[in-house]
Amino acid sequence: MILPPHISLPGKKRSATPDRLPVYAMVGNPNCGKTTLFNALTGLRQKVGNYPGVTVEKKIGTAWSQHGQPIQIIDLPGAYSLAARSPDEAVLRDVLLGRREDTPQPDRIICVVDASNLERNLYLVHQILDLGRPLIVALNMMDVAADAGLQLDPRQLEAALGVPVIPCEAVNGRGLVELKLAMSRIELPLARHRWDVPAPIAPAVAELQAALTDADGRPPLVARAEALLLLTDAEGVRVAGSKALSARTTAVLAAWQGRWAADGTDWSGTLIRSRYDAIKPLCAGVLRHTREQGPSVSDRIDAILVHSIWGWLFFAAVMALMFFSIFTLAEYPMNWIDGHMAALGEWVKGAMAAGDLRDLLTDGVIAGVGGIVVFLPQILILFFFVGLLESTGYMARAAFLMDRPMSKVGLHGKSFIPLLGSYACAIPGIMATRTIENAKDRLVTILVAPLMSCSARLPVYLLMIATLLPSKTVPVTTKVGIMLLMYLLGTSGAFGFAWLFKRTLFKSAPPLMIMELPPYQPPHLKEILRQMFERAWLFLKNAGTIILAISIVLWFLTTFPKLPDHAAPPEAQIEHSFAGQTGRLLEPVIKPLGFDWRIGIGLVTSFAAREVFVSSMGVIFGVESGPDDTAPIRDALRAARWPGGAPLFTPLVCFTLMVYYVFAMQCMSTVAVVKRETNSWRWPLFQIAYMTGTAWVVCFIIYQTGRALGF
Amino acid sequence: MGFGEAALVKKISGHTTSLCQVNGTRIALNHDAAKAILVEPLPALGSIAGTAGLRPHGAAPTP
Numbered sequence: 207m208i209l210p211p212h213i214s215l216p217g218k219k220r221s222a223t224p225d226r227l228p229v230y231a232m233v234g235n236p237n238c239g240k241t242t243l244f245n246a247l248t249g250l251r252q253k254v255g256n257y258p259g260v261t262v263e264k265k266i267g268t269a270w271s272q273h274g275q276p277i278q279i280i281d282l283p284g285a286y287s288l289a290a291r292s293p294d295e296a297v298l299r300d301v302l303l304g305r306r307e308d309t310p311q312p313d314r315i316i317c318v319v320d321a322s323n324l325e326r327n328l329y330l331v332h333q334i335l336d337l338g339r340p341l342i343v344a345l346n347m348m349d350v351a352a353d354a355g356l357q358l359d360p361r362q363l364e365a366a367l368g369v370p371v372i373p374c375e376a377v378n379g380r381g382l383v384e385l386k387l388a389m390s391r392i393e394l395p396l397a398r399h400r401w402d403v404p405a406p407i408a409p410a411v412a413e414l415q416a417a418l419t420d421a422d423g424r425p426p427l428v429a430r431a432e433a434l435l436l437l438t439d440a441e442g443v444r445v446a447g448s449k450a451l452s453a454r455t456t457a458v459l460a461a462w463q464g465r466w467a468a469d470g471t472d473w474s475g476t477l478i479r480s481r482y483d484a485i486k487p488l489c490a491g492v493l494r495h496t497r498e499q500g501p502s503v504s505d506r507i508d509a510i511l512v513h514s515i516w517g518w519l520f521f522a523a524v525m526a527l528m529f530f531s532i533f534t535l536a537e538y539p540m541n542w543i544d545g546h547m548a549a550l551g552e553w554v555k556g557a558m559a560a561g562d563l564r565d566l567l568t569d570g571v572i573a574g575v576g577g578i579v580v581f582l583p584q585i586l587i588l589f590f591f592v593g594l595l596e597s598t599g600y601m602a603r604a605a606f607l608m609d610r611p612m613s614k615v616g617l618h619g620k621s622f623i624p625l626l627g628s629y630a631c632a633i634p635g636i637m638a639t640r641t642i643e644n645a646k647d648r649l650v651t652i653l654v655a656p657l658m659s660c661s662a663r664l665p666v667y668l669l670m671i672a673t674l675l676p677s678k679t680v681p682v683t684t685k686v687g688i689m690l691l692m693y694l695l696g697t698s699g700a701f702g703f704a705w706l707f708k709r710t711l712f713k714s715a716p717p718l719m720i721m722e723l724p725p726y727q728p729p730h731l732k733e734i735l736r737q738m739f740e741r742a743w744l745f746l747k748n749a750g751t752i753i754l755a756i757s758i759v760l761w762f763l764t765t766f767p768k769l770p771d772h773a774a775p776p777e778a779q780i781e782h783s784f785a786g787q788t789g790r791l792l793e794p795v796i797k798p799l800g801f802d803w804r805i806g807i808g809l810v811t812s813f814a815a816r817e818v819f820v821s822s823m824g825v826i827f828g829v830e831s832g833p834d835d836t837a838p839i840r841d842a843l844r845a846a847r848w849p850g851g852a853p854l855f856t857p858l859v860c861f862t863l864m865v866y867y868v869f870a871m872q873c874m875s876t877v878a879v880v881k882r883e884t885n886s887w888r889w890p891l892f893q894i895a896y897m898t899g900t901a902w903v904v905c906f907i908i909y910q911t912g913r914a915l916g917f
Numbered sequence: 918m919g920f921g922e923a924a925l926v927k928k929i930s931g932h933t934t935s936l937c938q939v940n941g942t943r944i945a946l947n948h949d950a951a952k953a954i955l956v957e958p959l960p961a962l963g964s965i966a967g968t969a970g971l972r973p974h975g976a977a978p979t980p
Contacts, residue, residue: 323942354941508943512930606945609934613947619934719934719947 229278229310230389233298233334234318235327236284237724239346243318243376244281245733247386262297263640264309272390280312286326288333288431289439292643300448302337303432304424307449311428314340314394316385321351321358321373322725324493328485332401335367336434338427340394343371344385349378350725355497363492368398377730401484403434404476410437410462414455421452437462438474504599504725511603521607524600525626528591532584532630533661539583547576566761574757574814581631581875582742584661588627588634589741592641593734595623599724601641609719615701616708618642618719621651625700628658629693632876636883637741646712650704652883653893656876657700659693659868662816666867667692669820672840674860688864696868699900756874760814763788776825785810799866799905800859800913802848809872816872858912862905869901926956 234240248267265281282301283294290296297306304311317334319327334341345360364371370388374381388394403411414433418424424432436459451459466473510516551568558564595601601623609619620642628635635655642648659667671685708714763784780786789806796806804826812819820839827842846854871877871894880890927938934947946954 323940326940326942504943508929508936512936514930602945606931606934606936609945609947613933715949718950718953719945720950721945723936723943723945 228313228340229280230314230316231280231282231301231312232316232318233282233302233330234284234344234346235286235320235323235330237722238284238318238320238327239376240284240318241281242730242733243344243346243374243385244279245736246376246379246382248279262294269386269389272387275390277389279316280309285330287330288435293645294643296448299435302334302339303428303435305449312339314342314389316342316344316389318344318346318376321345321348322354322356324356324358325485325489328488329481331367332481332485333431333435335369335397336427336431338396338425338431340396341369342385342388342394343367343369344376344381345371345373346376346381348373348381349375354502355495357494357496359492359494363488366488366491368395370394377727401481404473404480407437407473407477410473414458414462417452417455417458421454422449434477438477502725504723507726508603508723511600512606517603517607521604524595524604528588529626529629531591532587532627536583536587536630540580543580543582544576547572547579551576562765565765566758569765570758570761571754574760575754579746581633582746584630585634585637586738586742588630588638589738590734592623592627592638593737594729596641597727597729597734599726602721602723605719605721606723613719615705617651617704618644618647621647621704624651624655625658628655628660631660631662632656632658632873633879636876636879639883646708646714649884649889650707650712652880653707653889653896654700654704656871656873656893656897657696657703657869659696660816660873662873663692663867665817665820666812667864669823669839669843670860670864672837673843673855674857676840676844688861692864692868695865699869703896703900756878757814760785760811760874764811777827780807780822780825795902798910799902800856800862800909802854804846804854805863809866809870812872813874815875816867819867819872856917858909858917862909862912865908866901866905869897869904871897 232240232244244265244267247269253266262283267279267281269277269279271277280301282298285295285298288295288299288302290299300306301309301312302315315334315337317331319331331341331343343363345358345363348358351358358373360371360373370391372381372385372388374385376382411430411433414436415426415429418429418432419426422429436455511520551572554568554572555564558567592601595604601620604623605619607619608622612619612621621639623641624635624638626635627638632655635658636652639648639651639655642651667689671688674688675685764780766784767782769779769782774782785807786803788810789803789808792806792809793801793803796802796809801809804823807826808819808822811822823843824839827839827846843855844853848854877890877894880893881887884890925939929936929938929943931945934945935951937944937946
């Protein structure tokens with residue numbers, strides 16, 4: 207089949223023939239079951255990546271046609287309309303309009319419609335019909351509509367729109383065969399449905415359409431659809447990778463906007479209303495209420511779960527369970543991974559001749575990568591809970607409950623889960639920010655998440671508390687109190703900086719939260735596990751490469767230059783190394799905080815991971831000690847002296863060092879993930895600067911004030 | 918999202934962040950988002966607690 211010329215870009219004809227099956231784009235409103243349908247059609251045959259320059263997931267899957275031929279499907283982000291309010295929605299708009307150079311304009315479109323909410327869903331369908339692309343409407347969630355007392359007539363809708371309308375229930379696998387049959391058709395009818403643009407707006411649409419066709423190379427129907435969109439949503443979000451409009455189109459648009467502004471009439475609103483006017487008769491002919499709609503099961507559950515008292519109690523219980531699982535259940539696989547990575551290192555040591563290559567593999571590659579792989583169980587558990595909460599529909603309720611407290615510092619309710627997850631590890635916390643639509647809110651959450659005290663800080667806190675209060679007569683409550691103080695400091699820092707950033711660097715209008723609360727559903731375990739492993743693999747693949755590189759650099763810094771005496775003890779070698787020299791170079795900077803060059807080495811090496819500080823202290827002070835028994839290191843630290851004989855680890859220094867670890871950005875894995883999630887080195891470098899700068903200033907104040915007070 | 922002209926809005930719960938029912942869908946709105954939507958009580962449905970209708974665009978706001 208040769209597709210009509212108006213739906214192909216000049217020079218990029220993408221005709222659908224039995225040899226070259228068309229590429230489908232799958233679109234739909236949020237919560238319409240689009241991803242469930244995509245997964246049901248494609249199974250495990252999916253490729254997940256990012257659209258270049260923007261952190262929006264790009265999912266491409268392969269389904270099989272009636273004749274066993276592969277059909278490519280692009281799963282586009284959910285949106286209520288083509289008027290983009292977030293980077294996800296901008297990607298949807300740009301792909302459909304052929305504005306993205308990295309993604310070809312799809313040949314055909316599957317628009318997934320929530321049958322239980324037809325009128326609202328048809329707005330997007332209506333905009334897509336304007337594009338003139340062959341379209342299939344998948345009328346999903348027919349079971350939910352029936353439960354709500356709604357009877358739909360798909361044939362009537364098909365007749366009215368002129369495109370195939372397939373009723374289905376993606377969750378139960380119903381309607382998939384019919385949908386695949388429709389997708390396998392060599393020819394698809396083009397839409398018959400037409401709507402009249404209000405007469406006073408028609409000249410603007412015509413002029414803008416001509417500009418888009420001539421100057422921007424858009425096919426005529428796509429140009430008309432884009433003209434209608436620009437006239438209703440000129441200020442839509444722009445993202446990297448989106449082709450800019452030509453000067454002529456921009457000028458025409460500005461001229462019409464100027465005329466309308468002078469006229470004082472809300473023509474944009476008129477255009478939107480006329481579209482709804484066209485949708486209303488469609489719904490009236492298709493939809494019938496079989497009975498009076500009473501409270502649904504979701505309504506009854508919501509009566510408890512968003513209740514002002516029971517809702518909070520349930521929320522606290524869910525969060526406690528999640529937190530407990532991340533800290534306790536993850537411990538077993540983490541110990542297992544840790545043990546096997548250590549065994550692998552030992553095996554390599556035994557199998558290879560001693561030398562730099564062996565040290566690079568064991569101390570650089572295996573230790574560095576092992577140090578991050580060990581957090582994989584925590585990442586998987588956090589994503590399991592995030593998936594579970596999203597799949598059941600509870601995530602939206604949690605965001606609703608948390609919106610009020612989070613809004614005090616200018617953040618969205620959805621920022622809560624990433625921040626909570628960061629108590630375990632900032633990496634999954636930062637990755638969980640993908641659920642936040644607003645780019646500024648998401649970036650602020652990413653920037654402050656590492657301030658929440660993660661589990662890697664615990665060994666440092668424990669060592670310092672043991673050094674600070676070595677006596678067994680000190681009540682446990684005092685030690686726990688100091689530990690809690692560190693957590694409180696980190697949390698206050700995160701909220702304080704979020705408040706500051708939202709009023710300075712990321713100043714914007716208060717976040718508008720308009721969020722649909724989807725009906726409750728039983729969790730789809732298969733989907734949750736799939737998403738969990740997809741995210742974990744993305745993390746290992748992308749962050750792992752950067753972490754590997756930084757691990758090798760850190761190994762080099764602690765290994766070279768070598769001492770001429772190969773039998774020299776490790777503490778002498780590390781002192782002689784670049785890391786040791788850096789520690790000495792750092793001493794003038796960190797001395798006002800009460801730290802000497804040996805602590806400086808610990809600060810350099812623990813950039814690999816904060817807990818490395820403990821083992822570094824062990825090496826520097828020549829003590830063999832396991833992570834569970836810090837007594838030998840504690841005693842060595844208490845015995846450490848400045849050249850003049852004054853004790854190095856005074857209680858004030860121990861406390862200051864803990865505070866330093868609360869605020870400083872001491873984690874290369876987090877840096878790598880922030881770089882990946884923000885697609886730029888700018889933000890991780892800013893994060894290192896503001897966090898470490900804050901750590902220095904706060905520690906300086908604490909140490910110098912403490913000294914002045916005689917501590 | 919269903920907040921169209923003449924849509925019936927039922928406030929279900931919440932103070933700063935409100936939970937509303939519009940066209941069979943539950944929608945959470947924070948205070949600033951709610952302020953941007955013009956709503957007026959419908960006289961005929963005034964007896965139903967929390968029920969209101971969206972005012973047509975351009976009409977004078979209800980005091």
